[in-house]
Amino acid sequence: MAEPVGDDEVQGGLSEKDKRDNVIRLAFDGSEEKYREFCGVIGEFVPPGTTVILRGSAVTGFRWRDEAPFDAEGPGTSDLDVTMVGDGPVNYFIASGFFIPGVHSRPLSEEDPDIAPDLVPLRKRLMEMVKRPVNLQASRDVVIRFRGDLLDQPYLTLFTKPEGLCLSTPPSE
Secondary structure, three states, X not given: OEOOOOOOOEEOOEEHHHHHHHHHHHHOOOOHHHHHHHHHHHHHHOOOOOEEEEEOHHHHOEOOOOOOEOOXXXXXXXXXXXXXXXXXXXXXXXXXXXXXXXXXXXXXXXXXXXXXXXXXXXXXXXXXXXXXXXXXXXXXXXXXXXXXXXXXXXEEEEEEOOOOOOOOOOOOO
């Protein structure tokens, strides 16, 4: 797994480093080790070719809707909004689990706990790790490019899981 975005690249008004520093400070109690462990658990689960991003107040430090600070209602009250980007992750969601069918899912959350049954154990494990709600969503790349590039909504790229080895094509030498 590699971070495909340079530290100095600015998106959503923040550099990638600033976004990562916010996430580590706010959601992982300043522990880069906890952050890497969280990413590792997700990385073991997602299909090859998936980019995983984090959106929301953990990235910016405040809620978009009312500008309340992260964890404004007390420790562990703000959620983490994880989005799996790619063709594979949308397959985890049932037909009624989408805003745009097959393209952009609703988040697997307390409000919609049954829309992605195979993701429930991952969500539970992540919530136990961070002691706060974790919402899991899936989108195709076009949605993230629209929201991030055109609307300039900030997100942190956690990692991209490389494509798997294609067994029908000989490896290049």
